[in-house]
Amino acid sequence: MSLEEILAKMGSGPDASELTDKDPYDVLVVGGGPAGSSAAIYAARKGIRTGIVADRFGGQVMDTLGIENFISVKHTEGPKLVASLEEHVKEYGVDIMNLQRAKRLEKKDMIELELENGAVLKSKTVIISTGARWRNVNVPGEAEFKNKGVAYCPHCDGPLFEGKDVAVIGGGNSGVEAAIDLAGIVKHVTVIEFNPELKADQVLQDRLHSLPNVTVVTNAQTSEITGTDKVNGITYIDRATGEEHHVELQGVFVQIGLVPNTEWLGDTLERTRFGEIVVDKHGATDLPGVFAAGDCTDSAYKQIIISMGSGATAALGAFDYLIRN
């Protein structure tokens, strides 16, 4: 927990009335991850009044150990990248309201954003960039060994398991893609799928089955990720026979989907059946003046650099909207 978070818990943050009294914004960004930071920088550089409301500035990047695919930076660490993001955002005088959760969005003559502490902020445009969280498998060992062998992002953490044995939980497109990707790096991959068949596209399944160092286990329910100080195996139950099996390995990739942080929006905006906000090529949602960017949208891929790009798009889209309206 950061010093700011400790102080906030002690009640040192702004109270609801202080926030409600703020002048309306031209662009109000909800979410302070890569997408939100990028959106705020692009908006503020236009010389317009910009604010960011974030539950936790930095978002998922705060939980990332090594980052090796942030183009032009060969290696960095999550908290280090977040510190530079914050410094860059502050450079443009963006009003950062950290440790504040958005609860409700409503369009009146302006767009109103209600926070969990009861404050209501007003803005001419809003960019939602509340990101996503990995769907957890919720078995013993998952939380205990997170970042100690339990991983969620094969693009990010795959190379850490070079030459080791790993499992991928989930046989949908993302699980099978992860297994194919990992098979080129690690010694052996065991894919564990709950259903009797893999759910991935046939072309991916064919590629998977052609690999010599992959074993596929279907109709299997993961019951535990085992370890001492780090992961040393996975236990699953064969759903047909009820038999328990244990595989010794060093890494487990959970690939059962991402959950967008969009529940708080209710029916305000069009969302996919997975809860992702539908945006057009300008980052606009179906509610005029409301834009969205990053992992909370229906973008095909979820990565830092992709979120930053869509944050910039949404900010330029919002600026264009302001000029025309």
Ligand SMILES: Cc1cc2nc3c(=O)[nH]c(=O)nc-3n(C[C@H](O)[C@H](O)[C@H](O)COP(=O)(O)OP(=O)(O)OC[C@H]3O[C@@H](n4cnc5c(N)ncnc54)[C@H](O)[C@@H]3O)c2cc1C
């Ligand atoms: C462990 C891990 C490792 C990863 N490694 C890499 C990597 O190496 N390279 C890479 O490119 N990608 C990596 N990723 C993916 C990358 O972190 C995400 O794609 C990226 O952070 C998405 O950015 P975002 O701004 O859209 O959302 P997020 O980073 O999720 O940020 C969302 C923001 O919204 C805030 N928020 C959420 N709900 C609310 C609310 N109701 N009110 C106010 N604020 C709210 C959050 O606090 C946060 O500030 C990794 C992800 C994880 C989890």
